Amino acid sequence: MQDDLFGTDAALPQPSSAPPRKAKGVLPAPATETLRVLAQSLPLSLRMGVSTWSYPGWEGLVWDGAYDASVLSRTGLTALSQHPLMRTVCVDRSFWRPLSVEQYAKMAAQVPPDFRFVVKCPNVVTDAMVRSEEGKGQQRNRAFLNASLAVEQFVTPALQGLGDKLGVLVYQLSPLPWDLLCKSQQLFDQLGLVLAATRQALQHAPHVIVAVEVRDPLLLEDGFAQVLKAHNATMCLGLHGKMPPIEQQLPILRKLWPSPFVCRWNLNHCFGPFGYADAQEKHQPFNELRTPDPHTRSVLASTIRGITQAGQTAFVTISNDAEGCAPQSIQSLAEQLQRLNS
Template sequence: MPDRDPSQLDLFTGAPSPTPPRGRRRGHEEPVGPAEQPEEVRALGEHLPPGLFLGTSSWTFPGWTGPGLVYDREATPARLSREGLAAYARHPVLRTVGVDRTFYAPIPASAFAEYAAQVPPGFRFLVKAHEACTLSRWPVHVRYGDLRGQPNERFLDAAYARDLVVAPFVEGLGEKAGPLVFQLPPQDPQDLGGAGPFVERLHAFLSALPRGPLYAVELRNESLLTEALAQALADVGACPVLAAWKNMPPVERQAVRLRALQAPALVVRWMLPPHLDYEEARKRYFPFDKLVEEDVRTRDAIARASAAALRSGRPVFVTLNNKAEGSAPLSAVLLARSVMSRTGKPASVDS
């Protein structure tokens, strides 16, 4: 599951827009800046391959304050949503970030452009498509109002995705666009029509989308990780997303089953340890300022797959959740070291 912080859920919380309006600062308040980093982390960042994009699920966590983390001063989530991205993008290792707010409602090209203006040229965004594209039936939750439990007419509707999701993503982010992820939450396979018909419908949907963007598909039902799905994704040039999540097979098994290393890019989302659910992990790891439980097996599996993809000339996008080990930025540094150890890191970069 995503790190559901206020800035990413502005549809329901009224969080501010990606960049602040003019004159927003009161008095002479200094902007949030990047935290100081140890020399070995700076050196690590300098030697990372250009095709390796590591980052976190979002950027607005006050706990990421202090040397070796992300921010140089304490700030509220609302303030970090306004001005934290520029500081985040100056971290030596963090070259991508997940944008989750787009899962809950589409955003215009202007909002994407505001994000893009805050980061350097080599930075890429991993963006989640609106859930209307990927829910066969609206969940039974109060926020869906009269739609609760009803079939979703926009499910795998290519015209809707083209106009409300793909077009603003491409126009607003330009060259800073990374994977556009269609995440299908866990749902009754029968609502999808069964595994076979679902794959056919997904193939038709992806085939009808505009060419150019890097599309990725994340499934949360293990029963849908079939050979037919792998073939369908390969046929349209889409990437499977390897989801490190409690109720999914280990990353290495997903990679083999879905032929992830043959896709145009390797896309991984490391969200939870195998033994905890979202709320358990949140309570145990908050405020996300240190590693609490290292998941060496998952890290090694992601590092091996990443190194293999880089050796074959494929870009790698990995986003990490605070709930994976306790602090996503610190997990990213350890993962970067692990990848480098498999790709021939310089002797000056110490683990």
């Protein structure tokens, strides 16, 4: 039987039988004393958050009641940012299409000054293939790793719209065709041009972290670490079925030390490299940990502890597909950190 992750003063939330609210605003779930104390035990240099936020199943965990997903998508950020453990969020939808300055500004207006955003680069820049709706590569993408396009459609709008609330820019490279993987140095040279242009565009915003996430294990090599280090960037630790377990990715981070820590826990390894649909089916309505992964959580907690104790910043965002309920995964990770520090 699953333990109550919110302590003895809060029961496991159940889906409401009431119809979703049609109100424009979204109210946060009341924060328990357990949550407030837990948040105070965490290092200030650690920011944890979810990957997207439009989930009605978080009723009682993040939201005070039942809301339609469309309402949560538009106005749920304010309530989310009031959760004691949520100090960042990953904007995933920017991966599918570029967002405007105005869209970013609307997000920034919903959160307090200390909140920070992790934003993904549009796949028109980071995917070497033009893909069908089913995800199958159809032809080569001529805009792949185009430095000018990256600045124009990603860096500049995010920076102008989010301002000081921009925390991390993530370039997630989609799985690459074999001929590009065989020419890794050429790939890293091209990536270096993107990172150089990014840093130039961020010259007045040195607080922004630039991170690169890969989906091909073959890219976890010295050349990858070298290009990141040369351009003051770091690796985004991608916990996903396409990548090795967390402990097998840490050697690259050691090569980059000292550097900030960025991690996106996207998909439980038990579902394999193409298991998003299976994870979604098993985990809905995303209100409990149905596929707990204590090993990954333990190694991640130890890594965060070591990095933050050394004075480095850490951003960790978690998807429902990691264990079934991102807010509860975040609380479990916080509890693990609390035990390590006690």
